[in-house]
Amino acid sequence: MTEVRVPADWPASAEAARAEQDRLRPLVDVTGPGPAAPRLVAGLDVAYAESGDRLAAAVVVLETSGLTVVDAAVAVGRAAFGYVPGLFAFRELPALLDALDRLTAAPELLVCDGHGLAHPRRFGLACHLGVxxxxxxxxxxxxxLVGTWDPPAPRRGSWxxxxxxxxxxxxxxxTRDGVxxxxxxxGHRMSLDNATAQVLALSPNFRLPETTRAADRRCREALAGQLG
Known part of the structure; x- marks a missing residue:
């Protein structure tokens, strides 16, 4: 497994990162509607070493008919940016994009372990990856990360x-009764109605979508193997 390389023009300061967010934010499509019945959906997640700045980024593609894994890729490297609230995506994006490039099956939808518009600057990881x-x-x-809400009703599907x-x-x-x-x-090219429907469909048995659960397992296994 090769080391992730951070692009030479990757933002090196908080000011530069915020300017990049400002540049890309107008490109976000928040209406979609997005795929109503995608066949292949990818989950993306990143695991961090307990010490240092090592990370493993995983992308796992599931076939929605049986929620079975059909492809996966992992990229291991170092965080590409410091820890700055509101700019967390800049730490993970080079590794996630590297893993996406290694896939052989093309996903129709990305499901990120993170936020899209629900972000202090309205440009979370899902927006950035989508654009x-x-x-x-x-x-x-x-x-x-932001916002207020009323608790949804306790039954699965309530929001x-x-x-x-x-x-x-x-x-x-x-996504589960009483949980x-x-x-x-x-994030990008999706309506909120469709995003809600897709997440619920991907979460038949557990609180988190199967895409997220599969990617979480894969990146933790990869990180453990790199450090072991």
Whole structure:
């Protein structure tokens, strides 16, 4: 497994990273509608070493008919940017893009372990990946970065709006009866209705989508192998 190389023009300062977000943000398509019945969906996740700045980025492609893995790729390297709130995507993007380039099966939708519009600067990881790849993308966060919400009803499929001021930036979605919800937001080329429907369809048995669960396993295994 080769080491991820960070592009020479990758932002090196918070000021440069924010300027890049400002440049790319207008390119985000928040209406979609996105694929209604995608056959191949990719989950993306990153695992970090307990010490140092080593990381492993995994992309796992699932066939939606049986939620079975049909392709996967992992890239291992170092965080490409410091830890700055609101700029976290810049740490992970080079490795995630490297892993995406290694796939042999082309996904129709990216499901990111992170946020899209539900971000302080309205440009989270799912937005950034969607714009750079041109693929429809959705963010699914375990915890919110921004916003207020009313608790959704306890039954699976219930949701409430995630609001930041006067803006609706996502949905708080219950994927299992009586279990903590997840936070769904549009990344790129998707409507919020479709993003919600796709995340629910990908989460038949657990709180998190099978795409996220598969990518989480793969990147943790890869990181453990690199360090072992």
């Amino acid at each position: 750079l790849t041109g693929l429809p993308a959705v963010g699914v966060g375990k915890t919110p 409430s709006d995630l609001r930041d001021g006067t803006d609706t930036v996502g949905r708080v979605l219950r 903590k919800p997840v936070f769904v937001s549009v």
